[in-house]
Amino acid sequence: EAGVVQSPRYKIIEKKQPVAFWCNPISGHNTLYWYLQNLGQGPELLIRYENEEAVDDSQLPKDRFSAERLKGVDSTLKIQPAELGDSAVYLCASRTMGYSPLHFGNGTRLTVT
Amino acid sequence: GIQVEQSPPDLILQEGANSTLRCNFSDSVNNLQWFHQNPWGQLINLFYIPSGTKQNGRLSATTVATERYSLLYISSSQTTDSGVYFCAAQYAGNMLTFGGGTRLMVKP
Numbered sequence: 001e002a003g004v005v006q007s008p009r010y011k012i013i014e015k016k017q018p019v020a021f022w023c024n025p026i027s028g029h030n031t032l033y034w035y036l037q038n039l040g041q042g043p044e045l046l047i048r049y050e051n052e053e054a055v056d057d058s059q060l061p062k063d064r065f066s067a068e069r070l071k072g073v074d075s076t077l078k079i080q081p082a083e084l085g086d087s088a089v090y091l092c093a094s095r096t097m098g099y100s101p102l103h104f105g106n107g108t109r110l111t112v113t
Numbered sequence: 114g115i116q117v118e119q120s121p122p123d124l125i126l127q128e129g130a131n132s133t134l135r136c137n138f139s140d141s142v143n144n145l146q147w148f149h150q151n152p153w154g155q156l157i158n159l160f161y162i163p164s165g166t167k168q169n170g171r172l173s174a175t176t177v178a179t180e181r182y183s184l185l186y187i188s189s190s191q192t193t194d195s196g197v198y199f200c201a202a203q204y205a206g207n208m209l210t211f212g213g214g215t216r217l218m219v220k221p
Contacts, residue, residue, distance in 0.1 A: 033209075041213065041214075042199050042201075042211030042212055042213055042214050043156070043199075043211050044211070045208045045209070045210075048208060056208055089154060091156065093156075099143045099144045099163065099203070100144075100161070101146060101158050101161035102144075102146060102158065102201070102209060103158060104148075104155070104156040104157075104158075106154070106155050107154055107155075107156075109154070
């Protein structure tokens, strides 16, 4: 079984530029999460999807961040415009519905200069 | 939301030593997981353990949900065990919340 796939692995951009991250969850996993992880800290939830519906986006900074999961499978997280403080690792995770183990992708390390 | 605290924050072991990592949480949980984040940043699922005890090789975990804590045991530690260990807890329909992690270094 393939794991959660994220791309790109690394991204370096200048501030004020847009950036997008892509995630393909494990096949059959209805629930998809985007997390942000700052250096030395635990992951923090940005948004959770149940199929194509965003059911928890209270932590997503909506002035510059957006996300979509149009067909309930792949998801894209976008930042526009990026700020220096957005430098972090962006993690995607998925699981089946209900209470089941969460599986993470390898993450995208974003550096904003 | 639920609060998750881990201890100790940092741990240095000599190869071959045993250790116990603790995770306290502030409310009843439906989901409790332990993860290992290796030096390359990958988060690996170790245990899904909302209650009871599980073992996988040199690792085992116990969650006592009524007392709101979980323990991760590492026996005969190896240098490859180094990294950060996270526990994450969830109750009801709320989000999975991570603790601050335990940073483990195993010296040869």
